[in-house]
Amino acid sequence: MSAAFKTVTIEGRFAMYRGGYLESPTLAYETWGVLNVARDNGILIFSGLSPSAHAAASEQDPSAGWWEEMIGPGSPLDTDQFFVIAVNSLGSCFGSTGPASVNPETGQIYRLKFPVLTMEDIAESTHRVVLHLGIERLHAVIGCSMGGMSGLAYCVNHPQACSSFVSISSCTSALPFSIAVRSLQREMIRRDPKWLDGEYDPSEPPLMGQRLARKLGMMTYRSAREWEQRFGRERVADKSETGDQFGIEFSVESYLQNHAEKFSGAFDANCYLYLSRASDLFDFAEHGSSLEGAFARLQFDRALVISVETDILFPPHQQREFAKSLAAVGSDTKLIELDCIRGHDSFLVDMDAFQPVIRDFFAS
Amino acid sequence: MSAAFKTVTIEGRFAMYRGGYLESPTLAYETWGVLNVARDNGILIFSGLSPSAHAAASEQDPSAGWWEEMIGPGSPLDTDQFFVIAVNSLGSCFGSTGPASVNPETGQIYRLKFPVLTMEDIAESTHRVVLHLGIERLHAVIGCSMGGMSGLAYCVNHPQACSSFVSISSCTSALPFSIAVRSLQREMIRRDPKWLDGEYDPSEPPLMGQRLARKLGMMTYRSAREWEQRFGRERVADKSETGDQFGIEFSVESYLQNHAEKFSGAFDANCYLYLSRASDLFDFAEHGSSLEGAFARLQFDRALVISVETDILFPPHQQREFAKSLAAVGSDTKLIELDCIRGHDSFLVDMDAFQPVIRDFFAS
Numbered sequence: 001m002s003a004a005f006k007t008v009t010i011e012g013r014f015a016m017y018r019g020g021y022l023e024s025p026t027l028a029y030e031t032w033g034v035l036n037v038a039r040d041n042g043i044l045i046f047s048g049l050s051p052s053a054h055a056a057a058s059e060q061d062p063s064a065g066w067w068e069e070m071i072g073p074g075s076p077l078d079t080d081q082f083f084v085i086a087v088n089s090l091g092s093c094f095g096s097t098g099p100a101s102v103n104p105e106t107g108q109i110y111r112l113k114f115p116v117l118t119m120e121d122i123a124e125s126t127h128r129v130v131l132h133l134g135i136e137r138l139h140a141v142i143g144c145s146m147g148g149m150s151g152l153a154y155c156v157n158h159p160q161a162c163s164s165f166v167s168i169s170s171c172t173s174a175l176p177f178s179i180a181v182r183s184l185q186r187e188m189i190r191r192d193p194k195w196l197d198g199e200y201d202p203s204e205p206p207l208m209g210q211r212l213a214r215k216l217g218m219m220t221y222r223s224a225r226e227w228e229q230r231f232g233r234e235r236v237a238d239k240s241e242t243g244d245q246f247g248i249e250f251s252v253e254s255y256l257q258n259h260a261e262k263f264s265g266a267f268d269a270n271c272y273l274y275l276s277r278a279s280d281l282f283d284f285a286e287h288g289s290s291l292e293g294a295f296a297r298l299q300f301d302r303a304l305v306i307s308v309e310t311d312i313l314f315p316p317h318q319q320r321e322f323a324k325s326l327a328a329v330g331s332d333t334k335l336i337e338l339d340c341i342r343g344h345d346s347f348l349v350d351m352d353a354f355q356p357v358i359r360d361f362f363a364s
Numbered sequence: 365m366s367a368a369f370k371t372v373t374i375e376g377r378f379a380m381y382r383g384g385y386l387e388s389p390t391l392a393y394e395t396w397g398v399l400n401v402a403r404d405n406g407i408l409i410f411s412g413l414s415p416s417a418h419a420a421a422s423e424q425d426p427s428a429g430w431w432e433e434m435i436g437p438g439s440p441l442d443t444d445q446f447f448v449i450a451v452n453s454l455g456s457c458f459g460s461t462g463p464a465s466v467n468p469e470t471g472q473i474y475r476l477k478f479p480v481l482t483m484e485d486i487a488e489s490t491h492r493v494v495l496h497l498g499i500e501r502l503h504a505v506i507g508c509s510m511g512g513m514s515g516l517a518y519c520v521n522h523p524q525a526c527s528s529f530v531s532i533s534s535c536t537s538a539l540p541f542s543i544a545v546r547s548l549q550r551e552m553i554r555r556d557p558k559w560l561d562g563e564y565d566p567s568e569p570p571l572m573g574q575r576l577a578r579k580l581g582m583m584t585y586r587s588a589r590e591w592e593q594r595f596g597r598e599r600v601a602d603k604s605e606t607g608d609q610f611g612i613e614f615s616v617e618s619y620l621q622n623h624a625e626k627f628s629g630a631f632d633a634n635c636y637l638y639l640s641r642a643s644d645l646f647d648f649a650e651h652g653s654s655l656e657g658a659f660a661r662l663q664f665d666r667a668l669v670i671s672v673e674t675d676i677l678f679p680p681h682q683q684r685e686f687a688k689s690l691a692a693v694g695s696d697t698k699l700i701e702l703d704c705i706r707g708h709d710s711f712l713v714d715m716d717a718f719q720p721v722i723r724d725f726f727a728s
Contacts, residue, residue: 116609176595176616177588183617184579186610191572193557208555215548216580224541224676231540233647245480246550246637250644252540253547273610280614283597312588312676 004061005030005053005088005095008132010125017124020115023105027129028088028095029053030061032071033079035133042138043077043362044130044162045086046122046147046154049275050267052094055086067144069351076358082139089150090125091117091274099270100202110270112198117274119146119282123153127161140362142166144347145314146275149173149282152298156287159299165331166304166361168347168354169314172284172291172322178313181220182276185213189269198270210264210272215256223310223343227252291325300331304361306354307337311344334361368425369394369417369452369459372496374489381488384479387469391493392452392459393417394425396435397443399497406502407441407726408494408526409450410486410511410518413639414631416458419450431508433715440722446503453514454489455481455638463634464566474634476562481638483510483646487517491525504726506530508711509678510639513537513646516662520651523663529695530668530725532711532718533678536648536655536686542677545584546640549577553633562634574628574636579620587674587707591616655689664695668725670718671701675708698725 005028013021030053035042045055047066056071057064065086071077077084088096091114099114130138141162143151148170155162174182192209194200234251248254288294303326307319316337323335338353340346347354369392377385394417399406409419411430420435421428429450435441441448452460455478463478494502505526507515512534519526538546556573558564598615612618652658667690671683680701687699702717704710711718 112609173597175588176591176597176614177583179597179614180579180583180591180616180620183612183614183620184576184583187579188552188576190610191576212548212552212555212576215544215551219541219544219548224539224679227540227544233537233540233543245476246554246641250540250543250547252544256544256547277610315588 004058007095008129010128014125016115017118017120018116022097022115023103025090025097025125026095026101027090027097027125029129030055030058030086031133032056032058032084033082035083035135039135040137040139041081042083042085042130042133042135043140043142044126044138044154045084046126046141046143046151047086047089048145048147049272049279050263051088052092053086053088054094055084066348069355070358076355076362078362082362085130085133087126087129089122089275091122091271091278093268093271096125098268099198099274100268109202112270114270114274116281117278119150119153119278120157122150122278123157126150127154127158130161136161138162140164140166142168143170144168145170145344146279149279149284152284153282153287155300156284156294156297159297163300164302164304165298165300165326166306166358167319167322168306169308169311169319169344170322171314171318172294172325173282174280175315175318178220179280181216181313182280185216186273186276188212188216189273195269198273200269202268205265206269207264210267210269211260213272214260214263218256218259220313221343221345223312223341225310226341226343229341231255292328295325295329298326298329298331300326302361303331303333304357305333305335306347306357307335308343308346309337309339310341311346313344368422371459372493374492378489380479381482381484382480386454386461386479387467389454389461389489390459390465391454391461391489393493394419394422394450395497396420396422396448397446399447399499403499404501404503405445406447406449406494406497406499407504407506408490408502408518409448410490410505410507410515411450411453412509412511413453413636413643414627415452416456417450417452418458419448430712433719434722440719440726442726446726449494449497451490451493453486453639455486455635455642457632457635460489462632463562463638464632473566476634478634478638480645481642483514483517483642484521486514486642487521490514491518491522494525500525502526504528504530506532507534508532509534509708510643513643513648516648517646517651519664520648520658520661523661527664528666528668529662529664529690530670530722531683531686532670533672533675533683533708534686535678535682536658536689537646538644539679539682542584543644545580545677546644549580550637550640552576552580553637559633562637564633566632569629570633571628574631574633575624577636578624578627582620582623584677585707585709587676587705589674590705590707593705595619656692659689659693662690662693662695664690666725667695667697668721669697669699670711670721671699672707672710673701673703674705675710677708
């Protein structure tokens with residue numbers, strides 16, 4: 001990770017939604033394009049659980065970002081026109097304060113002493129970054145995956161702060177299947193003997209549990225249909241004659257192993273646990289006397305809900321209800337259902353499907 | 365487990381499909397009803413990965429079996445008419461020889477010295493039980509889940525030994541998603557420090573890994589739709605104030621925990637690994653020059669393929685292809701697609717849907 005990102009420190013005590021506080025937390029962010037004189041061309045991206053603020057390349061950091069093909073001059077989020085902002089979520093580990101950060105009050109790493117993290121905290125801390133940039137009203141908030149939830153929290157608590165909203169493969173609250181998946185991922189990490197109740201040496205993290213969790217993640221981020229086309233029953237070419245009869249034999253096993261290796265070293269285990277639990281806890285209905293009541297507090301002019309047919313974490317029927325609720329409170333809402341085969345991750349990898357949808361929304 | 369089952373010992377060396385042999389292996393089985401004089405009323409059930417031969421109550425063992433409501437006088441598998449046989453699969457641990465058994469040649473538990481297990485071995489050893497019972501031609505073979513694969517292996521290697529075939533939520537070879545799920549389940553067990561490369565003390569098994577594997581199992585045996593209706597975002601009533609912020613909070617987490625506790629102590633970890641891998645390895649196409657060639661060797665009069673809409677391990681499109689292949693080689697094939705919400709496990713728990721289908725097939 002380069003240090004191309006900028007930071008904002010929120011001075012003083014930052015009160016957390018479920019109690020407790022953080023002393024002067026830091027938020028890391030990156031921006032692309034130029035804020036116009038009217039200060040009304042800002043597009044704020046709330047990311048999924050794992051990315052940093054490096055959504056796209058920049059002069060300071062030319063490496064490709066996690067949404068590289070979406071952001072830039074002439075891209076769907078056209079930086080000749082818009083000022084795009086991505087923030088590393090509070091609780092993460094790429095420059096923003098999280099469980100892996102040092103608590104300035106104690107000089108110790110927070111670890112499990114970090115207060116309960118929620119989408120509302122991610123939203124509120126991000127709002128401070130937006131204010132710091134001198135923006136009172138954003139052109140749009142875009143929330144991808146978990147970011148759709150933090151984006152909703154942002155918009156419901158600051159209804160005047162944004163004129164349009166894009167939810168990509170997200171929801172108003174997690175379904176029990178998604179909770180079960182994340183619960184098991186957390187348990188895999190917590191059962192790793194190296195986790196040590198969160199007190200692991202940062203150079204000796206619970207990698208085994210993290211790898212297992214990542215493999216389960218991949219099973220829910222992609223789709224069975226994709227794997228059927230891509231791997232079928234193909235075997236790995238280089239199955240070493242180790243005599244390990246339970247070792248890697250099928251290509252799909254090798255694929256999962258490679259993904260698990262790549263991710264696990266890069267993300268702090270405790271941060272992962274906090275962000276994962278925060279995704280379970282969010283329930284938009286808490287922002288009103290009912291779910292309808294919460295929706296009634298939103299004041300977008302336009303909304304776009306993008307759903308992927310093969311997404312098993314945030315399935316299409318959930319997206320349809322989400323769009324229906326938005327439309328019911330009067331925002332000009334469009335629901336786009338994409339028949340991508342790459343599941344929940346399609347917004348990251350299926351640019352042929354996603355670019356035109358994002359482009360159309362921001363061109364109109 | 366009671367010892368109501370009977371056993372057959374296959375005298376001498378039993379050659380395994382992928383090499384190696386077992387010395388005089390034992391097969392445990394139970395039967396219900398009476399074999400008629402013509403010896404042509406036998407129905408053989410191949411079970412899924414985990415059950416014992418105790419499919420239903422009997423005089424010797426009045427406890428409920430795993431398919432209790434399907435077998436008995438007047439039941440869909442009517443024991444007033446049929447002689448029903450269930451065998452504990454070779455490689456399992458409920459009376460049949462498997463990795464947890466003692467190798468008579470060494471006096472040691474087989475553990476990982478058990479030869480590679482395949483569906484063909486399960487089929488062939490089961491065939492010996494059928495011959496022992498004096499049956500040359502069965503009225504039907506029924507295969508549930510994994511049992512559909514061992515059932516196919518049985519029928520292709522003994523085409524004259526069975527006149528009709530019922531496949532329930534099974535396949536001709538596993539899809540990569542199912543392989544990925546089982547691969548991760550095996551890895552969870554193998555990464556448990558107590559697994560000790562299979563050399564665990566039977567009184568100190570790798571329970572933690574087994575519990576994790578069972579939780580993932582439940583996610584694929586049931587369905588997201590069922591859990592949405594059944595649990596939603598319901599919380600557990602008795603969330604103890606342990607201060608464990610990552611502990612069980614949602615009802616779906618508690619449900620998984622209860623299932624994991626129940627199963628894990630009962631099934632030997634090494635046996636699980638062998639049966640799980642055997643499910644990945646099976647490829648019916650190996651029994652011919654092509655998949656079509658393998659199907660052409662079958663000689664059923666009638667076949668029934670039952671598919672469940674919410675089954676993510678053996679999804680409907682796979683069942684349709686299976687039925688199409690059976691019909692193409694001239695057997696009178698019926699495909700029944702059930703819209704059960706309880707996923708892959710529906711055949712065990714949704715009797716309202718399954719009883720009439722099985723009843724109709726055997727009444728006609």
